[in-house]
Amino acid sequence: MSRETALEAGAFAAAVAASALIALKPGAGDVLAPVALALVVGWIVWSDVKSFIIPDGAAAALGALALGVRLAADGLTPASALFALGGGLACGAALWAVREIYYRARGHDGLGFGDVKLAAAAGVLIGPAGFAVALLAASLAGLAIAGLRGGALRTEKLPLGALLAPAALGVWALGLDGLTG
Structure with a gap:
């Protein structure tokens, strides 16, 4: 196992443990969830900017944390888990369709x-409505960055994950996901 793979596996294991703590212990997520989510989002941004690659471990860690956060918010029921995972599936499938069409x-x-994997993880965290807001914010940020760089919008290469991950975190933090009352 390479060092990088071992680090990704360790990060995923830590995210699963944090997710379980967030979901099972009331109040544990008040500080742990935002910090853990921010760390994983930072990892995604750094990696995507550096190499245009979102590590599988980062997307999996975000998905695991997102599930714990959603279960803590919505209740530990099979219906809540299926609803959260369905949101992830819908968002991942939507971005996969855009990828294929392009x-x-x-x-x-x-x-x-x-x-696509990032979209699925974000969909678990913020659902399809929140994902639409995050994708719009990330797209507008990308257009602004391309414009500031003076690049041609048709040829400018930008790391979408580095824009989408923080936008999803912002949607969640601001409660713009439509999932809370």
């Missing part, structure tokens, strides 16, 4: 599969 129209990838 590839078929242009003949090359415009989105990486890491972005």
Whole structure:
């Protein structure tokens, strides 16, 4: 096992443990959830900016934390878990469809599969309505960055995950996900 793979596996294991603590112990997520989510989002941003790659361990860690956060908020029921996972599936499938349509129209990838996995994890955290807000915010930020760089919008390469992950975290932190009353 490579060092990088071992680090990803360790991070995922830590996220699963934190997720269980958040979901099972009332009040544990008040500080743990925002800190853990911010750390994973920082990892995603750093990696995507550096190499245009979102590590599988980072997307999995975000998904695990997101599930714990959602179960803590919605209750530890099978229905809550299925609803959260269904949101992840819907968001991942939506971005996968955009990826495929772009590839078929242009003949090359415009989105990486890491972005699709990130969308699925974000969908667990903020649901489809929140994901739509986060995707809009990330897209507008990307347009602004491309404009500031003076690049042609059709050819400017930007790391979507580095924009989408913080936008999803912001949607969650501000309660703009439509999941809370």
